[in-house]
Amino acid sequence: MDANKLKNSQYLVPELLRMKINFKLLSLFSLTIILLAFSKPVCDDVWGFYGHRLINRMAVFTMPPELIGFFKKNIDYMAEHAVDPDKRRYATKHEGVRHYIDIDMWDKIPFPNVPRDFEEAIIKHCKVMLITGKDSVYFEKKITNDSIFFTTDYIGGVILRMDYPTFVKYWKKVVKPMYYEDEWRLSGYDLDELFNTSYFRANKVDVLIEDHFSEHGIVPYHLEATLYKLTKAFENKDKATILRISAEFGHYISDAHVLCTPLSIITVNLQIR
Numbered sequence: 001m002d003a004n005k006l007k008n009s010q011y012l013v014p015e016l017l018r019m020k021i022n023f024k025l026l027s028l029f030s031l032t033i034i035l036l037a038f039s040k041p042v043c044d045d046v047w048g049f050y051g052h053r054l055i056n057r058m059a060v061f062t063m064p065p066e067l068i069g070f071f072k073k074n075i076d077y078m079a080e081h082a083v084d085p086d087k088r089r090y091a092t093k094h095e096g097v098r099h100y101i102d103i104d105m106w107d108k109i110p111f112p113n114v115p116r117d118f119e120e121a122i123i124k125h126c127k128v129m130l131i132t133g134k135d136s137v138y139f140e141k142k143i144t145n146d147s148i149f150f151t152t153d154y155i156g157g158v159i160l161r162m163d164y165p166t167f168v169k170y171w172k173k174v175v176k177p178m179y180y181e182d183e184w185r186l187s188g189y190d191l192d193e194l195f196n197t198s199y200f201r202a203n204k205v206d207v208l209i210e211d212h213f214s215e216h217g218i219v220p221y222h223l224e225a226t227l228y229k230l231t232k233a234f235e236n237k238d239k240a241t242i243l244r245i246s247a248e249f250g251h252y253i254s255d256a257h258v259l260c261t262p263l264s265i266i267t268v269n270l271q272i273r
């Protein structure tokens with residue numbers, strides 16, 4: 001496909017149901033989390049080690065009857081390991097952002113424009129750069145209810161449109177696994193597959209994706225991911241993993257409750273039955 005054909009093309013792909021988290025799987029706790037968005041420099045380690053240990057110790061006594069015996073037996077472990085996430089906070093750049101969210105960056109209470117799905121939040125705030133030869137240029141990105149558009153004046157002006165749910169599905173399959181890599185690159189081969197063209201590979205065009213969401217904190221999304229792991233550990237009756245993840249879960253929930261300035265409050269009800 002040449003540039004003219006690519007210009008204004010629309011690639012319509014059948015509508016797929018958007019993936020939703022199956023909360024029934026997350027069947028351990030019923031939580032009401034008040035997330036207090038805060039500025040990172042003020043709020044680092046605000047609970048301190050003593051606070052985190054105390055919170056985890058007290059949390060054991062709020063467990064339902066089916067669980068309290070197990071956690072009481074391991075209450076010292078729960079308290080001692082409440083601080084593990086802070087201990088490794090500077091071991092990797094990916095750990096620090098799990099402890100907070102500067103949600104004021106994105107919206108106002110009740111934050112209707114902050115996607116509840118982590119990948120969709122990243123898609124919304126990422127930058128996409130086209131790279132070919134010596135040239136690199138950012139795409140303009142626009143998301144509507146059912147479509148995502150990438151446009152650039154480069155190569156005579158390109159408008160790429162794709163069904164949004166299909167794009168999210170592709171993202172979760174191909175881009176999501178790159179989360180911990182330094183560079184998120186889609187090759188011409190990937191792009192031709194995504195947009196059903198033969199243009200990108202023929203013209204040696206790659207795309208680089210820059211995540212500009214995670215750097216402002218991801219604690220509510222990390223809680224959800226942690227809860228999923230905890231559920232799996234329960235399903236596998238893996239006591240060591242249950243304890244380790246429970247202790248860390250308590251840490252992140254505590255961090256999510258930190259009150260700092262600027263004041264912003266979001267109440268997230270995770271109804272988990």
Ligand SMILES: [Zn+2]
Binds near residue numbers: 045085086099251255
């Ligand atoms: Zn922390």
